[in-house]
Amino acid sequence: MDVTPILDPLNEAQREAVSCDTVPALVIAGAGSGKTRVLVHRIAWLCEVVGVSPFSILAVTFTNKAAAEMRARVEELLNNNLAGMWMGTFHGISHRLLRAHWQEANLKQSFQILDSGDQIRLMKRVIQGMGLDDTKWPAKNACWFINSQKEEGLRPKDMSDNGDITQRQLIKIYAAYQEACEQTGLVDFAELLLRSLELLKHRPDILAHYQTKFRHILVDEFQDTNSIQYQWLKLLAGEQNPIFAVGDDDQSIYGWRGARVENIQNFERDFKGSQLFKLEQNYRSTNTILSAANSLIDNNHGRMGKKLWTDGDDGEPIYLYASFNEQDEARFVADKLKHWLDTTSGRRDDVAILYRSNAQSRVFEEVFISQSIPYRVYGGLRFFERAEIKDALAYLRLAKNVDDNPSFERIVNVPTRGIGQRTVALVRDFAKEHQLTMWQAAEKILQSSLLAARASNALAQFMNLMVKLSKEISELELSEQVDHIIQTSGLVAHHGKDASEKAKSRVENLEELVVAARGFVVDNELYEGMPPLDAFLTHAALEAGEGQGAKWDDCVQLMTLHAAKGLEFPLVFLVGLEDGLFPSSMSMEEPGRLEEERRLCYVGITRARKQLVMSYAESRRQYGSDNYNPPSRFLSEIPSELIAEVRPRAKVTQPRYQSSAPSMMINGSRANSEALNDTGIKIGGRVAHAKFGEGVVLDCEGKGNSARVHVHFESAGSKWLVLAYANLNVIA
DNA sequence: ATAAAACGATTTTTT
DNA sequence: ATCGTTTTAT
Secondary structure: OOOHHHHOOOOHHHHHHHOOOOOOEEEEEOOOOOHHHHHHHHHHHHHHHHOOOHHHEEEEEOOHHHHHHHHHHHHHHHOOOOOOOEEEEHHHHHHHHHHHOOOOOOOOOOOEEOOHHHHHHHHHHHHHHOOOOOOOOOHHHHHHHHHHHHHOOOOHHHOOOOOOHHHHHHHHHHHHHHHHHHHHOEEOHHHHHHHHHHHHHHOHHHHHHHHHHOOEEEEOOHHHOEHHHHHHHHHHHOOOOOEEEEEOHHHOOOHHHOEOOHHHHOHHHHOOOOEEEEEOEOOOOOHHHHHHHHHHHOOOOOOOOOOOEOOOOOOOOEEEEEEEEHHHHHHHHHHHHHHHHHHOOOOHHHEEEEEOOHHHHHHHHHHHHHOOOOEEEOOOOOHHHOHHHHHHHHHHHHHHOOOOHHHHHHHOOOOOOOOOHHHHHHHHHHHHHOOOOHHHHHHHHHHOOOOOHHHHHHHHHHHHHHHHHHHHHOOOOHHHHHHHHHHHOOHHHHHHOOOOHHHHHHHHHHHHHHHHHHHOOOOOHHHOOOOHHHHHHHHHHHOOOOOOOOOOOOOEEEEEHHHHOOOOEEEEEEOOOEOEEOOEOOOOOOHHHHHHHHHHHHHHHOOEEEEEEEEEEEEEEEOOEEEOOOEOOOHHHOOHHHEEEEOOHHHOOOOOOOOOOOOOOOOOOOOOHHHHOOOOOOOOOEEEEOOOEEEEEEEEEOOHHHOEEEEEEOOOEEEEEEHHHHOOEEEO
């Protein structure tokens, strides 16, 4: 057996991990250390050297993207089509199990997957159905509560209210929501995992079957597993099947949604006879960047321990810019970025701007638009989550199954056809009272003439449309079904008559849905025997449609630090480094959460390949008011010799808000340079004070003897000073 | 049924 | 400030 292609491209540490014995193994893989490569080569090693069939391997990831990449790379390395191999996300694989064993799992054969939006909508109806005030019991909170319970593996019966009324009510809501899901055959994301875990727990025969089938289990991003995913893995592994887990405790940034770093920390304890490997050689970043990352993360406690290194150059220093405010920050980034594009052979999509919260993208967008810099903002709604797409999918579902209540409610009056809230409420109540689906209830209501003629006609018209649609599409192929639905339902016409940009893009999205349907090939074993439309709808629920829709060529990439995990860029701007923003004020108090923020910073730093530029703003407008946050504590955790401070003072012009409505003055606090007449002091300029030291002028008000200036001092913080007494000296 | 006004939330996000 | 949601008014 020629193992050259499998082992040759690897370094020593990678090779040891890839070729380790078939015992439980944990690979601590630092950022940029070849994590995916090890996973891929391990699979190849198992198949080619150990002689394991690819179909005896289970490989689990968190995202569809990671799963697809892994599959493609394994196929390339093995030069083999592995379509039937069990490689996918936790949710995807759980779903596959539940489809195969729907009866044993007490599900309907036609169970549908609820996405988070669907879940909230259903929850709202459940809460209202219980006669509760849905402003007092927000559906979103209830969903959050239930999802976390499910992620801990808890059912209503396992929970105690501890005498807490709120808790007791939430448990009741959980039970009612679950009941509604069971009745209508709906499964939310958390339920996919919990249900498949329960299936394996309660059916030793099924568990044994899969334990025999999967002789090897590989897991990516192990530090992100939550309680239930961990239990699920442990159960499937049993006593005999080794788990090969890859992860990085320093990149655990999803604790807030249930991920448990302990899972990686306790691996050796929980999996007897396991081996530990560490990948510390980094192939991505310069020495400077790695030193910064190492120093920063060193401030965390209880780490498994790891120090990234490279045999490459030190590279450029890390630049740090102390901006006057967020606009100045954005302008600085734009300047720096343009300069980099001009002086290197870099492309725009080699550049990323990383921030802690989505709201920060705005200022950058404004500046980039004004300077004609193409950019792309990550995040926001994905393709299959867009309202118009969900509407179209609801039509498809309803045409397929008129008893699908959520779809019925969603589109009964979209586009508007004269079926108002009163009519819908009547149908809903009637359905509830007589234990009918909304469609059945609507039929009865029409027969019994409970409605006024106008509403009755509108409802009848809608139902005729649906009957007609479902008849018409039955003989068509998938993409034609989709096309027919979006046309005949009136969705395209509805959005088409609106000339706005938004409406235009909605029409384009609907057309893109037809394209997506055309390109949807039922090659997945999972979808075998399923009607193409059902398969497509499932695909839509499980895959948010990342690649769908608009194309992006050579744009500067704007995204949150969370979204940046797993990516890399030659030039990275890490912006908004202020205490209260990053680390977030929500996390600053608790040590555990602060450490997670630090890991997030670590993730951000290690995204950069050649150059890292950091910045913070002395003044930042948040939630409509100005905040003066101190520079992030993380900055002081990076050795100063790695950092070069840039402060092109000449560039700081009057950074004031040019609101589109100049008359909008809040408390008369708009910049008023009158106060500064003849003083030489400028907003944005630097001044020195005998006691407070040096600082930057942020604002001023009043005139004459009562003139006051707002100064942000480097060491003493921000203060309002009366000009006549302060004796400020202007620093040139 | 549509538009205006009031209200509320506002870290991070995949499936 | 701003965005999405819900209520209220036309």
